[in-house]
Amino acid sequence: QDAAKPKLANVTILATGGTIAGSGATSTTTVGYTAATVGVQQLIKAVPELANVANVSGEQVFQIASESMTNEHWLTLAKRVNVLLAQNSVDGIVITHGTDTLEETAYFLNLVVKSRKPVVLVGAMRPSTAMSADGPINLYNAVLLAADPSAAGKGVLVAMGDQIHGARDVSKTNTSTPDAFKTTELGMLGYIQGSKPYFYRVSTRKHTVDSEFDISNLSALPQVDIVYGYANMNTVALDAFIAAGAKGIIHAGTGDGSVAARVKPGLVAARKGGAIIVRASRVGQGILARNGEANDDELDFVVADTLNPQKARILLMLALTKTNNTKELQRIFYNY
């Protein structure tokens, strides 16, 4: 180590697959390519500039397209992250991930990582073989962010398109364009410019070291499913999930989480049968008002606050590992 040079941080890249590790037939193939073909060492080799910002090592944790991510994958990944971050020799972690469920994995980790050290998720919208692939610059940004002390203690982060997003509120908002990741109304946390992160805000909600959730001894999570609200909705999917043993249902309702007249008795029956009902909204923005579109006190329902349905599912699964009490569950939804 050159004494004049500042010591570089040690960043471990955990690769899970996705388009960032995808390859297509030609340089103009941006759809119809194969995700999860390129290995972690190849990803690192493709960006020699990483060596300027961190001492990087890589581990291939999975090699999948992220629509195939399961609860079991999340438990495996989270346990590995916690083991690595407990080591003095690891300063930060970058997780390369498919973009389809990236926001879900980020929020899961945000709730179960037991460290203040930076954890940064990153993906790409264009495969590695495409003209103007976004993977290399995104990976470079993610590694420098994970190596930067300013990223510590802010919860799990997402680095996409020169922007820093918080795990709780970021979403994929476009099927295919490179600027797909947005924190629409609550706002992203900052930018990465000229190889430096700049933070402007943080989430006020609990995460990581302040979280009450502990997955270290879990090998499975309770079954929670999502039913989607739409005109002409019926209870067929709801009834099937309950029959299959769902412990919780996220009702991704229309508007402010409104419930169709012919669906409401099904939700009430499911609650009476022991399942937890969380009202969320398919709208994507805004607070879901408790006792607004339904009398939650009387029906013993929980509301998702501002969480989108897929993130409400994650919080409910983790919350159900601690309690079945709906007052407690509602407290959790207002705190995370």
Ligand SMILES: NC(=O)CC[C@H](N)C(=O)O
């Ligand atoms: N842009 C992407 O990463 C999408 C590829 C794939 N569907 C995935 O999520 O892994």
